Amino acid sequence: MSEQARGADSRTLARWLPLAGWLEHYDRQSFGRDLLAAVIVSVMLVPQALAYALLAGLPAQVGLYASMLPLVLYALFGTSSTLAVGPVAIISLMTASAIAGMTGVDGAALSTPEMLGAALLLALVSGALLVTMGLLRLGALVNFISHPVISGFMTASGILIIASQLGPLSGLSLKGGNLIEMGQSLLALPTGIGIHLPTLTIGLGCWAGLILARRHLKNGVMALGLSETTAGMCCKTTPIIAVIASSLLAWGLNLGDQNAEHSMALVGAVPAGLPVISLPSFVSHDWSGLLMSALLISVVGFVESLALAQTLAARRRQRIDPDKELIALGLSNMGAGVSGGMPVSGGLSRSVVNFDAGAATPLAGAFTALGILLASLLLTDWLAWLPRTTLAAIIIVATTSLIDIAAIKRTFRYSRGDGTALTITLIVTLLHGVESGIMAGVVISLGLYLKRTSQPHSALVGRVSGTEHFRNVERHAVETDPELAILRIDESLYFANARYLEDTVLALTADRPSLRHLVLACQAVNLIDASALESLEVINERMTAAGVKLHLSEVKGPVMDRLKCSDLPENLGGEIYLSTFDAWQALSIHGSHCGQACARDGVSQTAALNG
Amino acid sequence: MSEQARGADSRTLARWLPLAGWLEHYDRQSFGRDLLAAVIVSVMLVPQALAYALLAGLPAQVGLYASMLPLVLYALFGTSSTLAVGPVAIISLMTASAIAGMTGVDGAALSTPEMLGAALLLALVSGALLVTMGLLRLGALVNFISHPVISGFMTASGILIIASQLGPLSGLSLKGGNLIEMGQSLLALPTGIGIHLPTLTIGLGCWAGLILARRHLKNGVMALGLSETTAGMCCKTTPIIAVIASSLLAWGLNLGDQNAEHSMALVGAVPAGLPVISLPSFVSHDWSGLLMSALLISVVGFVESLALAQTLAARRRQRIDPDKELIALGLSNMGAGVSGGMPVSGGLSRSVVNFDAGAATPLAGAFTALGILLASLLLTDWLAWLPRTTLAAIIIVATTSLIDIAAIKRTFRYSRGDGTALTITLIVTLLHGVESGIMAGVVISLGLYLKRTSQPHSALVGRVSGTEHFRNVERHAVETDPELAILRIDESLYFANARYLEDTVLALTADRPSLRHLVLACQAVNLIDASALESLEVINERMTAAGVKLHLSEVKGPVMDRLKCSDLPENLGGEIYLSTFDAWQALSIHGSHCGQACARDGVSQTAALNG
Incomplete structure (x- = not known):
């Protein structure tokens, strides 16, 4: 085969399998960069994966399972060299809301096998929808979610996520998918059941530690002579320190003992080993509701993921193909659906760390999956001792960056219509949940555009x-x-x-x-x-x-x-x-x-x- | 009060009651013109009112009741001097479909008190929606129904109306709100129950007579020395001749006798006298379904009515105020709802005759109401002998003009998108009924517009x-x-x-x-x-x-x-x-x-x- 023919052949292959495009140039240097990035991202991902699974109302190990096969599939089919796929906060919140709708069981209650089945089905259907959209080249459809709507939705989701974590952080039992339901569940608490001080103490301690690390650790590490990038990456791994410290504390004081005075909610037994590959067994009674939830999850996940991938790619002058990204993210979600996981998307903080750590190819993601696999084989006994309040603190700190109140004023100053769309999305999301919020946003922004064009200047x-x-x-x-x-x-x-x-x-x-x-x-x-x-x-x-x-x-x-x-x-x-x-x-x-x-x-x- | 002050005062009043604007200039000449127009329109309206009530699956007298109070209310509040309000074909078809949805009883069956209550509630709610839209100045909203969608909807409705009348015309019992349901009901007919030849004979006879009158009578009358306009108006009153002739035939041959060999479906006992003013007693179990039906009926009725009023007004260089028209048509429908009627709108053929006959002010409509009142006091014994097949023939002849197949080709030639919207509206209306059709049309035309603007040239x-x-x-x-x-x-x-x-x-x-x-x-x-x-x-x-x-x-x-x-x-x-x-x-x-x-x-x- 001539050089030219081989080139043409590999380009054809690369159209469907981006892997084929970069694998032949893969060398030891790329391997080293990918491996380093994978180690750092794995250390970040373990606590996040556990936390987001709990946020979705699922057992902690589901987060780990969702961080294996999906990452490998994205490495094979994705076009971004730095996007770190896995469980993310907003998608987990949307998953919790969708599961509550599908099973009638509220997300904050103890997870049941039924809920797990619903999560698997949701991941599978979301993935199938994304793949279908990709094959039909419908990547442009996501453009109908305008920036102000995304901004309002992110801020409101951030507030909802933080509100949902105040329960685990303080030992209170709060439920609900929006502020109204959470307020009602707070008022409905039986008298005498209040804040659990030991839980709150550990939670606030972790929170304060993480905030301080975020603000000051970087300068401290830089003072030790490390570069700014390295120092930044060190700070991103502080959650694992909070995890280790609070787990040791829980183990040392035997905080998991139900009879002890200071007993608190721990992650509890995490089954060691690998997820079983199987089709979800949950049968939905409300297919149109399931489809709508899956559609919203897939669209929101894709919009976020694509924006992130494009921003990172632009810095390295690489290109992202939206239709291929649809297929890659869709296959990742389908993978999650058949391997005991939950819906996944590209995660902001992990992708940035992956980028900064120098990930050269999507193989970094596959190596990260290997790291998570090792963790779920070796660390499960230790993770059982992890207090839930620590994970709540980690989520709260990670989510604060979603909230952008200044955007409301900025958008209003530029255009009253856009500001209105943002505000309505924000308010509906807070008061009626994530699914209603994003739908209201899309409808209101289309409505405003049509109203404007119907009375032309x-x-x-x-x-x-x-x-x-x-x-x-x-x-x-x-x-x-x-x-x-x-x-x-x-x-x-x-x-x-x-x-x-x-x-x-x-x-x-x-x-x-x-x-x-x-x-x-x-x-x-x-x-x-x-x-x-x-x-x-x-x-x-x-x-x-x-x-x-x-x-x-x-x-x-x-x-x-x-x-x-x-x-x-x-x-x-x-x-x-x-x-x-x-x-x-x-x-x-x-x-x-x-x-x-x-x-x-x-x-x-x-x-x-x-x- | 000075002349100027009185002028300003009457202008303020005229803003809310257009009547105040023209009543002070009302003279004997206008009175004469209005009276003549009213006589001619009444003669046209009696058979149409009966026919459209039966088309909606309601007792015949409902059509007469819907032609009294609503006409008076329109005379008080309407801005068109020539629009003839009353039962119309498409709105009656939509009413039948909505009643079937609300009561679960199919429109072609014998009408029940429940169906009558549903029709009244529908008229009341449609009217209230129109008045609300008028007060909120939402007249421009109807612009979102594009011309191709209206064209496709009218053609499909015309076909559906004709198909629905083939049953009464031939003595077959056909049901359904779309071609699929009608086809199924045709196939489901028990063997042995077929076409009733005497019914079909009278029906086809009327149909042929009306068609011939439409084609040739005008020239014949003009040959007698009458002007073209007068001759045209004479032809429009031929349905009353068909009504009188076939009623006399039915009475002479005693066709209503159930035991006689040639017995056929007659209009039957029509209660003499006036409608009772009362609120509808029907309680809907599906308010969102009722609201959606009422919204579609009111919007379609308003679009048709407004286009007609504007066309006629332009010929006399008068102006129509869309928001006032909303209020006037809304009050007419509310009037129908409390006086035993059914949803009403501006009727094409009657309005044109009203215009040609020289109606000078909306008072012509009030005089028409008086004519219908006299008919329902004096003619009910005679109307009982009217064969239903005659009314079916009248509807079929009146509806043929709605069908405009050439528009499909013309629209496709100009723009593929518009042609697609027209065709989809047409097909969905035929196969899934009027409500789905109009909704599909609006969604598809908005979707095509958004798709086009999302990929700008x-x-x-x-x-x-x-x-x-x-x-x-x-x-x-x-x-x-x-x-x-x-x-x-x-x-x-x-x-x-x-x-x-x-x-x-x-x-x-x-x-x-x-x-x-x-x-x-x-x-x-x-x-x-x-x-x-x-x-x-x-x-x-x-x-x-x-x-x-x-x-x-x-x-x-x-x-x-x-x-x-x-x-x-x-x-x-x-x-x-x-x-x-x-x-x-x-x-x-x-x-x-x-x-x-x-x-x-x-x-x-x-x-x-x-x-």
Whole structure:
């Protein structure tokens, strides 16, 4: 096989298996970088995996299982060299909410086999949806979730996650998927059952330690002579220190003994060994509810994951293929669904650490999976002693970065509509849960966009003296003509604003009895649909009846192509001009008054150029 | 009270009660015209009212009741002088479908008191929704039903109505709200129960008579020396002749006798007298289903009614106020709901006859109500003998005009998207009923619009030699510059296409290593939302990193106002030019090369003009 043929062959393979693209250049240096990154990410991932499983209302080991096969699958199919896939906070919160809906059991209660089955089915279906979207090349669909909606959703999710962890942190038993339910469960607590001081003490201790480490450890380590990047990575591994210290404390004081005075909730027995590969056995009674939950989980997971992967890739001038990412993330989730896991996505903090640690290829992810595998074979006896309050503290610290209150003000300052979408998403998420929140956000942002386009801005324009440029008569000092009105329409013309256009034009002509020519300047009209075409015909008829000639100018190629399939150009009272300046020259008293012949030239020129 | 004060006073009153606007000028001539129109419309309305009540699966007299109070209310509150309100075909079909959903009883069965109660509640709720929309000034909402969707819906409804009348016409018992259900009910008929020949004979006889009258009677009457308009109105009253003739036949041959050989379905006992004013007693078990049905009925009724009123008003150079029409039609429906009626709307054929007969004011409608009142006091004994097959023939002839198959081809020729929306609406309505059809149409047309705007057209433009005009390099012979790319973006920038813009721009710069300046020509950008702003910031960063300066030109006033609230103008690698020609002059090798100073001028000019 020639060199060229082999190159072409591996490129074809790489289209479906990105692995094929980079594996042939894999060398010892890349191996070393990947291995180092994997060790650091594994140390971060163990406590996070346990914590997010508990956040989803599932047994702790589910988090570990979700950090093995999915990572290997992403390494094979993913296009990002640094994205660290696994359990993440928001997806775990959404999983908890979806499981509560599917099983009728609230996420904060002790997990049942039914809930575990529901989580597996959810991961499998989410994954299948993502793969399907990828095969259908529907990656662009996620664009319909706007940035303000994502921002509002993240902030609200952060607040909900923190609120949900206040229970485990303090020993209180709180339940619910939104602030209202949590408040109700707080009020419904039997008198006498209050905050458990030993639990709260350890939890707050861990929290304070993690916060202090985040703020000051980096400078301290840098003072020891390490580089800033290395120091930063050291700080990211402090949660494992909290885990080890509090587990030792729980073991030393025998805090797990139910009869002891200071007994508290520990992670408890984690079965050692590997997950069993099998299909989920849970049978849903509400498939449409399951599908909706799975769709929202997959879309939110993908949006987050893709944004993260693209940001990191841009720093290294690499490219991310959204459709391939859909397939990779989908297969990861399907993998989680058949190997005892839970829905997964790309994790922010772990991916950044992976990037900083120099991960060279997706193999770093596969090595991380190996690390988690070792942990679940060797460390389970120790993890059983881990107090739940420590995990709550870790989640709270990790989640604080999701909350961005300043974004509300910033967005409102730029645009009231975007600010409204953000705020409504935020409020609905807080008061009615994550699924309602994201749906409300999508609906409200689409609604606001449609409302805006249904009442288009339009402006009477005049000529900027000495140029061929035309601007709004109310904003600029421009030349005008009482017999000629040039109306610039600042929107595509489609069914939602067709009638609005009729009203605008008729009001304009009613106000100007001296009018003889009306030019619709169409440089901002990117579409004229069948409804708008009918409206233009109506306008043309009424203008003709009123003795006013209707002209068009600057009709774009694709729009003109369509108009030629209709009777409008033929029936039009006036002409179609290539540019507004041509119309001005032909029709205005300031123009050159070359008259009808010149206007006809304009039309034939347009026809020739567009043809 | 001075003349002026009285004028101002009556104008204020007229804002809420259009009646006050025309009543003071009412004279004997208007009275005569209104009375004549009312007589003709009443003669048309009696058989139609009976027929549409049966079409809705309700007792015949419901149609008469729906033609009294609602007409009086419209006369008081409506703004159209010629719209004839009452039972109409499509609304009756939708009512049948909604009643079947609310009661579980199929519309074609014998009507029960429960069904009547459901119809009353439906009219009341539809009316209340319309009034609410009117008070909230939501008249523009109906614009979201595009013309192709209305066209497809009307054609499909026409086919469904005709199909539903084939049963009564032939004596077969067919049920169902769509073609599939009707086909199933045809196949499920017990063997031996077939077409009833005497019924079919009378039905086809009426049908043939009506068709012939429609085709030839007008010329015949005109030959007698009557004017074309009068002849046209005569033809519209032929249904009453069919009614009288077939009733006499049924009475003469005693066709209603169950024991007689040729017995057939007659309208039967119609209670003489006036409807009782009372609130509907039906209690719905499915309020969200009822609300959805009522919403669709009110929206479809309003869209049809408004389009009709506006068309007729335009011929007399009168104006229709959509929000007042909402209130008037809403009150009419509420009136129907409390007076034993059914949902009503503006009827096409009757309104046209009303217009042609010279109706001068809405009082014509009130006089029509009086005519129907007289009919229901005096004619009920005679109407009992009317064969149902006659009414089926009348409906079929009246409905044929709704079907417009040519529109499908015409719409497809103009635009594939619009054609698709029309076809899907048509097919879903035929196969799944009227409510699903109209909803599918709205969703599909919004979806197609969003899909289109999410993948915006953009074009590299160059200068049309000797002008300040810039056009697509692929369509026109224009000047270009290898160091300067001017990209015209043909769409507002918002969340759904923000990422698409990033991809387009990055692909463009990747292909052109010699590029030093990129100008985004924004004359077609009517909105930059918060998501798109972030994308522009990302693009600006990447361009700067790649050594390319990003410029903007022709940013419109409202868009510029917003951008000034962001950091983009400050962080932009390049400048913001008033016109694309300014950018060309400053940046192109063909330009005047006045350089940086000139570019700065452009910005300050923009700032000054927009400020």
